[in-house]
Amino acid sequence: MNNLSSSHQEQVAFADAIDLFIRRTGMLIASVYVVLVGVIITQVVLRKGFASGLIALEELQWHLYAVGVMFGLAYAQVNNAHIRVDLFYGKFSLRTKAWVEIFGMLFLVFPFIAVVFIHSLEFVHSAWVINEHSDAPSGLPYRWLIKAVIPASFGLLFMACVSRFIRDICFLLRGKH
Template identity: 30%
Template structure:
């Protein structure tokens, strides 16, 4: 594989691995927040109007920013009727073809994310809850997460092509 592709794969994988490992810690922040909200509501009769919504934002950040890391670790669910019986080369070819379909899907998501984010920033869009937080920050995170997934998909595509050609990219 050309050096530019090798460097691309290396840097995208390093970046997504680091972000993914940091984002994994958000689960503990979310657990702490939900525990605090539950204790506040049951013991002190003071429900938090922002607790559930912030935990939803944290969960969305958790899976959107962690998606690329998940893909890198091959942790996404795969329907395996024939896949395990195929040779490594056949798997690489099929994976490369399906990643191209993923590019189309993620491209559409990214276009929608950019449009939605620019709308939220331009018009100061807020949530329709009593707390009414601005939606631009979570939409920015959403768009970044989709972009990271798209970059990781391209990295995965290059790895699959290399495997199909009998090389290894790591």
């Protein structure tokens, strides 16, 4: 939901389509947590039961957790489930809240996303060119694949913020109070 109360949620077809796509993607990505739990249980049984853990499973845990968290950013944004430090915002009118959101996105969120996204492309490309893999002999190959989560998840986060931005602009333009 938008930061505006649900009764003032703007229905905008393009933003609704973005949100639906992000919610469906988020639910699909959330399945990595089921796999993560299975990997953790397997690693614990191997370590405690057989005194023999696998480095690849240890690394897979980090990778699965990273995928869930990184893609969870966009899901949290669309569902307004992110943490907000709010000293004054809660007392603002709906119009003021919309202006704060727009200002924050234009001058804080969008530039941050752009910097991370742009710099992550070279990061992923370099890892792909050298076919980067784990330094551990039995570690995971294709490190560029996990690094590719950064631009992909920030691209999705950008889409989520565009949806919020569109809704706030429409709210202000329609003049609802």
